[in-house]
Amino acid sequence: MSNFAKTFSSSLGKKLVMALTGIFLCTFLVVHLVGNLQLFKDDAGQAFNAYAYFMTHFGPIKIVSYLLYASIIIHAVYALLLTAGNKKARPVAYAVQKGGQNSPWTSRNMGILGTILLIFIVVHMGDFWWKYHNAELPYAKYEISLDNPNDIQVSELPYDANRLIHSEIVDVQAGKQIVVSKDLYKIVNNAFQTWWYVLLYVVAMAALSFHLIHGFKSAFQTIGWNNSNLVPIIRFLGVWVFGVLIPLAFAAMPLYFFFK
């Protein structure tokens, strides 16, 4: 084995892979959240559909998204390898073990929380990512007044294999901009009318919260960034931004469509 391969198969090397992929997934969450805030706009999904097109068709972002898919897979595979190794390290279990008296619950259940997240990611990507790329979705046609951008007329166009996924023209004579996009917004809206589907999302976001309350700070400890000035900032971000704000904002989306 080369020295490089040996490094990443050592206990510490595997942890480094976990930490780096984990942090990368955290940065992705921020971008994903900011983009998805378009869902809350009262524009029949015009901004959201334009954003979905941009994210799936702009070269540099496409490259980052492949990195992201790879990170999810590597993070999950290494989680499995580490967990298997850790199980082997204690072949006979204790009859009594009081983990609750010496460590936080989140830190002892990263694997379970991660498994919930993995199931969620598969369902989530199957329903939105896969459908957006492969299903015969209808199109939304937005006619936006040039004088008043809030005046938007929406109509539905049927699926047409030859139609561009997203197109925009300005018709100066008619005084309006016409935007036609594949209507992902509608799929999102429809999906979140089912109560158990909304519940799945809320549970998954709770799991995300617990995963990151421990995971975010843990990743920096693993990398060895534990400078005493840095640690309070990392702890704050881990709990309040990644543990509370981000999961709450994501969970608000299905609830918004359900109760709208």
Next chain:
Amino acid sequence: MSNNMNLTLKVWRQKNAKTKGELVSYQADHVSPDMSFLEMLDVVNEGLIKKGDDPIHFDHDCREGICGSCSLHINGRPHGPKQGITTCQLHMRSFNDKDTIVIEPWRAEGFPVIKDLSTDRSAFDRIQVAGGFISVNTGGAPDANAMPIPKVVADEAFNSATCIGCGACVAACKNASAMLFVSAKVSQLALLPQGQPERYRRVQAMVSQMDAEGFGSCTNTGACEAECPKEISITNIARMNRDYFTAKLLKSEE
């Protein structure tokens, strides 16, 4: 004495490394709260010997918290319910009359059971031998301050050096990871000038031996530092990781 206690013990009995063990119940009556935990076991053992039974085997030596021999997992926690002490420093006043106390050995692939509660912790010795030393003669004592070391650094190195190698960190960890022990042994030298020449070779050799001994991988639960009788901090683990990654990814000499 009136406040003596009657206790039920559930003790792990295992003939040797090859046989399977089981929890066996014993009655410990008239236990004085002033006894240490190990003295309580001594009394139980006297009773067993008188009956012609095999006494309970457990490790101990100094009985004052400095050698790191004693190693009992008591009611789900290494060294029992108190913090910052070894099993030999635990007293029966930490328990109540009619309590049931479950006593198990350290459980880890790296610490096979020799007999009953006694485990083979020579894996720690092999990790030390792999790199936990300085390969020069120390010579005569140098003049004070001939080698300036900031007080905070000296204190930190000394704190790391207080590890007694008991293995409670491994026992407490849900992954049976030895990283607190190894990082303390790496840090006590990595922090000081004398440790610098072999700093990066040392951390690689010790981590590699730690992996070879079959210990698990840290999940940063913090159980080790909570249970360590010497209150060694997990900052040592971050330092060890930093040195290891620096050695592996950023250095070419060693």
